[in-house]
Amino acid sequence: MTDFSTITACGECCVGCSKKIDGLCPGCIEADGRVPEWAQSGMCKVHACCKEHNARFCGLCSEFPCDKLPQMISWNPEIIKHLSALRDEYICSSLSGKYTVRKLSEADIPKALSLCEKNTLYYQYCPPFVSEQSIRDDMNALPPGKTMTDKYYVGYYDEDRLIAVMDLIIGFPDKTTAFIGFFMTEVDAQGKGLGSALITELTNAMSGIGIKEVRLGWVKGNPQAEHFWKKNGFAETGATNETDKYTVVVARRGLQ
Ligand code: SF4
Ligand code: SF4
Structure with missing residues (x-):
């Protein structure tokens, strides 16, 4: 696991550098960028x-x-790839102090399906019922103007047990807002505070990277979803989005 207190602005690490060891350079974090x-x-x-x-x-x-x-x-031709990997590690690790959080891939789909298909109430309000293909589609879906760099379709793992799934877009609909497109915990964990604890950690993590607001939507008439999000500090914006099957109530929570 990376110690981010040693990571420089450009994604390097001065620890172990011979110039620093020999006293020729103080290290750019220590010197606030003023290095030889x-x-x-x-x-x-x-x-x-x-x-x-x-x-x-x-x-x-x-x-x-x-x-x-x-x-x-210019000295690192793989800089975007390198910084993207650091970004993913930083963001995923900040989403939970207890569970392992990582971006889900094709191999995780059966576990995600098994978690989601037990939440029958959710799909009563938000049809169609989940399938491997619908999870795959959600995993790759992006709102206008965003790229996969900003998308965190993540799973929360308790050892090898998937306990929650979240689809998070950072910087949408504007640079200082994060958007939760989907959040579901396993049925057995519901009502025990797990979902609220994960949302608290998420809001802290987003606040830590300069995000000022989190947005999401729930399907109008779904009492469980409305109760959960309101309990977690989200308030209706007054806006709704219509689909051919249901109405989505847009809600927001400002961050400190
Ligand atoms: S001083 Fe060097 S290591 Fe530090 S941020 Fe600038 S380029 Fe990166
Ligand atoms: S990613 Fe941001 S901080 Fe880094 S060089 Fe570009 S604008 Fe500057």
């Missing part, structure tokens, strides 16, 4: 840009992956 490599310009441009964007490292910036990154970090 960048003495001429005063401060490393990547470090300065992260400060300006209030991002711990580029992968957590609301502009990531910006057009200037490949040129700013």
Whole structure:
């Protein structure tokens, strides 16, 4: 597991660098970007840009992956891939202190289906009933203007047991908002505080990366969903979205 306190703005780690060990460079975190490599310009441009964007490292910036990154970090041709992997690790690990959270893939679909198909009430209000294909479709679905970089279709694992699934889009519908498209815990865990605990951790995690608001929707008339989200601090915005089968009530929660 990465120790993010040692990760620099550009996604490097100064620990173990021979220049630092030999006292030739203080390390850019310690020196706030003012290291010998960048003495001429005063401060490393990547470090300065992260400060300006209030991002711990580029992968957590609301502009990531910006057009200037490949040129700013020209010494690493795999920089977007490298920072994306760090971003995923940082975000997934911040979603739960207790469970292992990771982006779900094709191999997880049978477990996700098994979790979802026991929640029959949900699909009464939100048809059609879940299938392997509907999970696969949701896993790849993106709202307009977003890419897979911002999509976290994640599973919460208690060892090898999948206990919850969430579809989260960061930076939608605007840069400082996160959108929960789907959230479901296993039926046996419902009513025991698990869902609320995971939402608390999610809101803390989003707040930590500069997100100011979380949005979601519930199907009008689903009392269980409405009660859960209201209990967790979400309030109706007054907006609704119509589909041919049901009406979605849009709700939001502001973050500190
Ligand atoms: S490029 Fe900038 S952020 Fe990256 S290690 Fe060097 S000084 Fe630090
Ligand atoms: S992702 Fe781009 S805009 Fe954001 S801090 Fe890095 S260099 Fe600057």
